[in-house]
Amino acid sequence: MxxxxxxxxxxxxxxxxxxxxxxxxxxxxxWNNEADITWIDPKKPMVALSFDDGPVDPVSETSPAIRIQNALRDSGMHATFFYWGNTFNEGTRAEIERAQELGFEIANHTKTHPHLPELSVEEMKAEVEYMLPVLKEISGREKFLLRPPYLDVNEALREMIDVPLISCGLDSMDWAQATAKQMIDKIAKACENDSLDGKIVLMHETYDATAEAVEFLVPYLKAKGYQVVTISEMFKARGKDMQAGHVYGECPQ
Ligand SMILES: [Zn+2]
Known part of the structure; x- marks a missing residue:
């Protein structure tokens, strides 16, 4: 010390x-970036959709989380999923395993979704370490990106944490009851005016409206020449390092 x-x-x-x-x-x-980027063309545009607040209980083909996974799988695309402890149990573990098997990035969203800056450093540690054994066991990796709940970060968290912190460059607003159409319009508009390239998009895997939007958007983005990738894939493909305690919302070309 x-x-x-x-x-x-x-x-x-x-x-x-x-x-x-x-x-x-x-x-x-x-950040020891272990992403496999062999399938990505670094010269083409890319976007990192990211989904918080899973796993969804119960795991079923009609759950929005599985619909989102299937939409990505069916287009050969990837995304990052930030999991919390609130709904993790031996039943919902299957959803995280499925994300891992499909080549998606599994990541950390704390135990109980607190405002981390309101906690002591010891309490913060307990929150950010809770999901690590699960994520390690499922992926075989050691460290996982953290999205702080409410994107709420302070100096104590940045100092304590040993991984990059993930914010967002584009907010779907699904948490504020945006409809599927509103989400599609916002992201399609960003695609059309080229502001979507390199963005980390904030979404939640818990809403049917989000699943509906993703089922439209992933094939749409693919047709527009976009690669829908994980956060780690995007930074690695663009040759950009990520550092512990730094907050990232996008990865410009
Ligand atoms: Zn959340």
């Missing part, structure tokens, strides 16, 4: 202390 504090002190002296990001970034290890 003392060594790290000393290094921080030295780093403060060396790097620009007026830029809080630069200190963090230079000291942290890069």
């Amino acid at each position: 003392r060594g790290r504090l000393f290094y921080r002190f030295m780093a403060d002296a060396i790097f620009d202390i007026n830029d809080p990001q630069s200190l963090e970034d230079k000291m942290r290890e890069n």
Whole structure:
């Protein structure tokens, strides 16, 4: 601990202390990006759809989560799924396993979906570590992107966390009762005006409206030349490093 504090002190002296990001970034290890990008053409546009608040209980062919998985699978596309502890149990574990088997990125959304900045560091740790054994066992990987609930981040979280934090560059607003048509219009418009390229899109796998939108959008985006990829795939395909404690909402070309 003392060594790290000393290094921080030295780093403060060396790097620009007026830029809080630069200190963090230079000291942290890069995200060990294990994504397989052999199927991705880095020159083509891409977008990372991402889905929070799963798994959905119970697991069934009519659950919005499985409909979303199937829409991606049927177009040969990928996405990132942020899972929480609220609905995780031995039954819903099957949904996470299915996401892993389909080549999707499984990621972390805490245990009980709190506002992390309102917690002590110990409480924060308990929240962000709860799903790790499950995600490790299912994927064989060691670390997982974290989407903080409500995209709510403070300095203590950025300091404590050993993985990149994921925000969003485009919000579907499904959490605010957006209809499937509203989501489709918003994303199709971004596709048409080229602002969608490189964006992380915030969605939730818990709504039927979201599933309906995704069932339309994935084939639509594919037809427009877009690759629908995981967050880690997008950064790796574009040769961009990700760092622990840094917040990412997009990956520009
Ligand atoms: Zn959430």
